[in-house]
Amino acid sequence: MTTFVARKGWVAGPRAMIVAVALLLGGCGGAVDRICHGAATGGKQFVSAVPLGAAVRWQHVKDSPAYGRFFLDHYQWMTPENELKMDALEPERGRFDFQTADAMVNWALAHGKHVHGHVLIWDSQLPNWLASSRPLDRASALRIMGTYIRTVLRHFRGRIGEWDVVNEAFQSDGSYKHNLWYKALGPDYIGDAFAIARATDPHVRLCYNDDGIELPGPHADAALALVKALRVRDLIDCVGFETHVSPPGPPQGAMAAELRRFAATGVDVLISELDVRLTRHESLDAQAKTYADVARACRSVRKCVRITTWGFTDASSWLGSAARGLPFNALCQPKPAWRALTTALATTTTTPR
Ligand code: XIL
Numbered sequence: 001m002t003t004f005v006a007r008k009g010w011v012a013g014p015r016a017m018i019v020a021v022a023l024l025l026g027g028c029g030g031a032v033d034r035i036c037h038g039a040a041t042g043g044k045q046f047v048s049a050v051p052l053g054a055a056v057r058w059q060h061v062k063d064s065p066a067y068g069r070f071f072l073d074h075y076q077w078m079t080p081e082n083e084l085k086m087d088a089l090e091p092e093r094g095r096f097d098f099q100t101a102d103a104m105v106n107w108a109l110a111h112g113k114h115v116h117g118h119v120l121i122w123d124s125q126l127p128n129w130l131a132s133s134r135p136l137d138r139a140s141a142l143r144i145m146g147t148y149i150r151t152v153l154r155h156f157r158g159r160i161g162e163w164d165v166v167n168e169a170f171q172s173d174g175s176y177k178h179n180l181w182y183k184a185l186g187p188d189y190i191g192d193a194f195a196i197a198r199a200t201d202p203h204v205r206l207c208y209n210d211d212g213i214e215l216p217g218p219h220a221d222a223a224l225a226l227v228k229a230l231r232v233r234d235l236i237d238c239v240g241f242e243t244h245v246s247p248p249g250p251p252q253g254a255m256a257a258e259l260r261r262f263a264a265t266g267v268d269v270l271i272s273e274l275d276v277r278l279t280r281h282e283s284l285d286a287q288a289k290t291y292a293d294v295a296r297a298c299r300s301v302r303k304c305v306r307i308t309t310w311g312f313t314d315a316s317s318w319l320g321s322a323a324r325g326l327p328f329n330a331l332c333q334p335k336p337a338w339r340a341l342t343t344a345l346a347t348t349t350t351t352p353r
Contacts, residue, residue, distance in 0.1 A: 035315045036066040039332035047347045049299050053077030053116060053308030055273065058104040060316055068107070070332050071312065078108040079116040079272070079308055081318070085125040089152060093129045093144075096151055105159055116272075116308065117156065117163035119209065120149050121193045123179030124168075130180070141184030146196050153200045162205040164240060164272075165197045166190050169226070170210065174218030190226060194235035209240035209272055214250045214258060224262060231265045240272030244310070247282050249290035255297035263303035271298055273310040275317060275325035276337065284324070288336035291327065295344035307341070 054075045061068035071078070082088060083101045090096050105115050130144065153163070169177060169190055176182055181189040190208075197206050208227060213220040223239070230236040239262050243250075250258075259269045276290045298304035311317045315330040327338035 034066075035060050035064045035313060036070040036332035037064060039066060039070055039328075046342055048342070048345045049347050050295070050304065050345055051076045051306050052341075052345075053079060053114075053306055054312040055079045055081040055118075055308065055310045056104070056108075057081050057311075057316060058083050058100055061104070061107065066332075067313075067316075070328075072111050072113070074312065075113070077114045077116055077306060077308060078104075079118050080104050081118075081311070082125065084117055084152075085119060085122070086130070086148065087125045087127045090148060091127050093127075094147075096155070098155055101156075105156065109159060114162075115160045117152075117160040118272075119164040119167040120152060120197065121145060121165060121181060121189070122167040123177060123181065126180070136180060136184040138184055141181060141189070142192065145181065145185075145189070145193060149193060149196045150200050153197060153204060157201055157204075161203070162207060162238065163197065164207045164209040165194050165236075167209045168211055169208075170219055170222045172212055172217075172219050174222035176222075191230065191233070191235065194230055195233070198235050205237040205268075206235065207238040207240050207270075207272075208236060209242065211242040211244055211273075213239075213262075214241050214243050214245070214255050216254070216258060216261075220258060220261075224265070227262060227265050227267060231267065236267055238268040238270060238305070240270050242273040242310075243271050243294060244273060244275055244277070245290060245294075246277040246279070247286040247290045249276060249293060250297070252293040252297045252300075255294065256300045259297060259301040259304050263301055268303050268305045269298075269301065270304065270306040270308065272306075272308050274307060275310045275319060275323075277319050277323040277325045284336045287324070288340035291337040292340040292344045295341050299345060307345075 052075050054071060056071055056078050058080065080101065083104050089098065089101060108115050171177055176187050185192060194206055210223050213223045227236060227239055262269050271294060274294060276287045278287055295307060298307055309326055311326050313328045313330060313332045314321045314324050314326050317323065317325050319325045321330055327335055327341055329335055
């Protein structure tokens with residue numbers, strides 16, 4: 001259980017209104033330097049049954065101290081949204097650039113937060129030198145993968161205690177994605193990546209992360225089979241359920257059953273990238289219900305250790321602000337979704353500080 005501060009006093013001041021207008025006129029790109037400016041002050045204690053995390057963009061923290069402060073006030077875990085991906089860390093072959101990632105990770109740690117590392121091996125957001133290379137032969141693929149995992153894990157040793165080692169390895173029909181790693185190494189690329197990570201730093205918790213495994217089906221079955229195989233070799237500690245959904249979203253009972261099915265292998269499970277995309281016709285209340293269902297599903301499973309949303313304000317979401325997918329609106333005011341989330345997770349509420 002973790003104690004953290006939930007804000008109150010959400011009334012938008014005039015400055016916030018200016019930001020709102022700017023956001024509406026400029027889209028989410030134009031006014032990001034003011035994100036969360038003028039948002040809530042004051043606070044009350046909220047004890048969450050499950051720690052909360054959020055994806056964070058470092059550029060926003062630099063441009064808008066209010067955005068960073070808002071994150072620090074509401075969340076215990078940070079997942080850098082893009083800053084730990086391969087295109088960011090190894091922009092040229094053999095040249096690693098940790099400047100941004102270090103600043104971001106150190107900032108979070110200095111404020112008492114934990115960092116979830118996302119992601120070591122994936123087929124997206126690869127550096128150009130790799131994405132545009134000729135098909136890799138086995139030896140080169142292993143060398144590139146090994147150097148990358150070892151260099152990154154060693155660099156963050158003692159600072160990042162948990163990493164997504166492999167992300168999104170399957171298609172929705174449960175077959176392996178034939179990505180660059182698969183083409184060179186076959187399905188073993190996954191076990192190889194985990195084995196290298198384990199050997200490099202046995203203290204780091206190693207996760208598999210995937211989208212579309214919140215409900216039973218061929219995709220979840222394939223991921224579960226993978227997790228079991230890795231578990232036998234003691235190579236995996238956690239599974240992230242991305243949970244990019246739209247209302248009504250996964251029914252609470254069905255999702256809890258799915259979380260339990262994975263947890264039964266011995267791993268921890270976490271909701272790793274939650275957002276709830278809305279179309280024009282869907283209401284914020286419908287969204288809130290989906291947030292509550294996911295939160296209750298996680299809370300009901302002992303080994304569900306965290307809920308991380310993919311961002312926190314609609315002003316900065318990979319879905320775009322029109323999707324309104326996150327618990328705080330573009331002014332960083334709480335939506336029904338935030339109240340639903342915190343209600344579903346609250347153990348006690350005490351008086352304002
Ligand atoms: C997304 C980021 O949010 C975007 O900013 C970026 O342009 C593309 O990647 N699954 C994942 C995340 O595992 O890394 C993705 O993040 C969203 C889907």
